[in-house]
Amino acid sequence: MVDKLAGANLSEADLRHFETEGYLIVRGLFAADEVEALRRNFAEMHAQRSIPGCFEALPIEEARRQGSILKAYPRMMHPHRVNRLSMDYMLDPRVMDILAALLGEEPIAAQSMFYWKPPGAEGQALHQDNFYLKVEPGTCIAAWTAIDDADEENGGLFVVPKSQHEPIQCPHQADPSQSFTVDEVDVPEGLTPMPTTLKAGDVLFFNGSVIHGSYPNRSKDRFRRAFICHYAGESAEKIGNGTRRSITGRAKSSNGRTMREAGRAAPNSPQPGRTESTYGLPVSPFRRMPRKRGDFQIPSFSCFVIDERDKHISKVYGLLNLSGKRQGLT
Ligand SMILES: O=C(O)CCC(=O)C(=O)O
Secondary structure: OOOOOOOOOOOHHHHHHHHHHOEEEEOOOOOHHHHHHHHHHHHHHHHOOEEOOOEEOOOHHHHHHOOOHHHOOOOEEOHHHOOHHHHHHHOOHHHHHHHHHHHOOOEEEEEEEEEOOOOOOOEEEEEOOHHHHOOEOOOOEEEEEEOOOEOOOOOOEEEOOOHHHOOOOOOEEOOOOOEOOOEEOOOOOOOOOEEOOEOOOOEEEEEOOOOEEEOOOOOOOOOOOEEEEEEEEOOOOEEOOEEHHHOEEEEEOOOOOEEEEOOOOOOOOOOOOOOEOOOOOEOOHHHHOOOOOOOOEEOOOEEEEEOOOOOEEEEEOOEEEOOOOEEEOO
16 A cells, blocks of 8 residues: 555545546646647657557548548557657656555556547547456556647547446447547436546546547647556556566656556467467457457457466456347356
């Protein structure tokens, strides 16, 4: 356990807000010159047009021809793996201290992303991050840093307060004219999506079960850039398809914490198409099912965990079909 408020510059009321509402906005965590450095940094990366494993951008005219400006400004995945500044901001002690307070333990960085969201771009339909990150036990926390002022007009983020207590839903098909991703979840009865209004440099933290998303950027000329990182507590046994063994030491922050990155595939976990793990244990057949739309079941809750003997075991928590019904438990 860490002392919840040590170093985080949060109040007891902030912690209570995060616990009861599922999110917390920290105003002005990053100064204008820091945000400007991030803007410049990502503009330089984007000017390269392609960084394997991170992004590949089409020329603007071709993106328009294909019907989505986002194809010229795709989200960048895991920029921290190829870019020092991204790593520095993902592990920034101000962010890590707040996460430690919110999690009640040391954070582990799981992934980073950069969103451009130019005028006219689609949004990202409502979803829950832990459906994808699969952190267990517990959940992940997102730190969503506004790189531009973000509001309803330019496609700022919506959160559904109090949805952190909701189960993880099986998504249905999103409207492709509104969302660049295909998944969408429902807003539970009695809860309401709330728009957030952020200034560049503000950071929105939210629980991995919180339903959130965004709508298209309806502005004429305002990009809505965001640097988004996801974290888990260090007691997590599983993140994505990785297990403890894939959580490797990566960096030390200026406050002396050992930071770890958990985003890569576990060296010991089975790769697609393989039928057994490196321990020779059988891989759940569900893992090898293609994830397809239609009447297909998706293996969203099948995963690998570590038992007390530190061996991988396959454990199927339950299959969900696309109407969101549980198909069975083993
Ligand atoms: O920034 C957005 O529009 C959506 C980002 C998001 O939902 C996420 O990172 O999980």
